[in-house]
Amino acid sequence: MSSPVLIEVHEGVMTVTLNRPEAKNAVNLEIAKGVAEAMRRLDESDELRVAIITGAGGTFCSGMDLKGFLDGEIPVIEGRGFAGLTQGPPEKPLIAAVDGFALAGGMEIALACDMIVAQRDARFGIPEAKLGLVAGAGGLVRLPRQIPIRLAMEYALTGDLIDAKRAYEIGLINRITDGPALIAAKDLAATICANGPLAVRATKKVMTEQAGWPAETMWQRQDELIGPIFDSNDAREGAAAFAEKRKAKWTGT
The missing domain is CATH 1.10.12 (Lyase 2-enoyl-coa Hydratase; Chain  A, domain 2)
Structure with a gap:
């Protein structure tokens, strides 16, 4: 059985891949534990300068694993929060490389990153209200700090999705790429790694x-x-x- 979180290190850059493509990389407790461990390793290793978080199978993350939630599983790590990240981001730079969808908790993972690179067809959103839930892993507190408050209010209350073009226009993401987001994210990471x-x-x-x-x-x-x-x-x-x-x-x- 493959690991739910894959780690690759190359020239000072750690790539963390959420690896549950059959579930659109929905976050369960195993993913949360794997991400938390990766963030600990990032901050403690002198060899690592920057990290990228991305998703397998052409999509970033669909949010919390609702089947696990119904079974009583909460993918939260003490000191780190949801997905082992949202309440305790690393001290070193973290880039989200978003292909496909970054929804609900998936968008909250992206919001916890320092920079976001997205493939042109990517979509973002916190649709929790449509499910009778609340975006409590950073969506309601980070989004209005990263885009204008009235836009954040609209997206949170309607649950409507934001395409990559609009996300770039309102300053939510840094770069749009026609190819895989990970390639552009690695270019950005390499530029940062060249600095002190x-x-x-x-x-x-x-x-x-x-x-x-x-x-x-x-x-x-x-x-x-x-x-x-x-x-x-x-x-x-x-x-x-x-x-x-x-x-x-x-x-x-």
């Missing part, structure tokens, strides 16, 4: 936390996070590489 790993990690932390910072402490909090970067070996290496017109050799120190 300490700088990338600190940059993500500032950008994800700054919204909650009071104005009077904003600069102090930023300085606390980025100050060590300027004193790092990588900062000196980056400056030297630029001056010498060569590729930097990052050590993560």
Whole structure:
């Protein structure tokens, strides 16, 4: 029996594939456990810089496994949330590569990522209200922070789907691709991997936390996070590489 979560690592990029194509990659407890473990590995490994999460069989994820839900299975991991991700994203960059559908919990997985790359025919949506449910794994709190509130309200209350073109127009996704989303996501990941790993990690932390910072402490909090970067070996290496017109050799120190 194949694993419900497949892991591939290549040149600093971890690709995490939800692997239940027969169920449109619906999230059960085994998927949640596998994703949570992958996110732990991502943050703890010095060799890994960026991760991509995608789905097998031409679709991203149809949401929570409702058959499992009816049997009492809740695919939530303590400290990580639904699908082992939505309440505890990794400290390093995470890209969603979306083909087919990202619905309900599937869209909430994508919303928990830092960037989204989608195939042109992809569709997004949080249709939980149509089923008498609520998008409680991030749909109702992340969506209005990522697109205009009135649009988020409409999509949440109607449950209507959003095509990739519209998702790009309203700033929900980063890139649209005619080919498989994973190929474009790997190109984006490679660009990030070429940058200083300490700088990338600190940059993500500032950008994800700054919204909650009071104005009077904003600069102090930023300085606390980025100050060590300027004193790092990588900062000196980056400056030297630029001056010498060569590729930097990052050590993560």
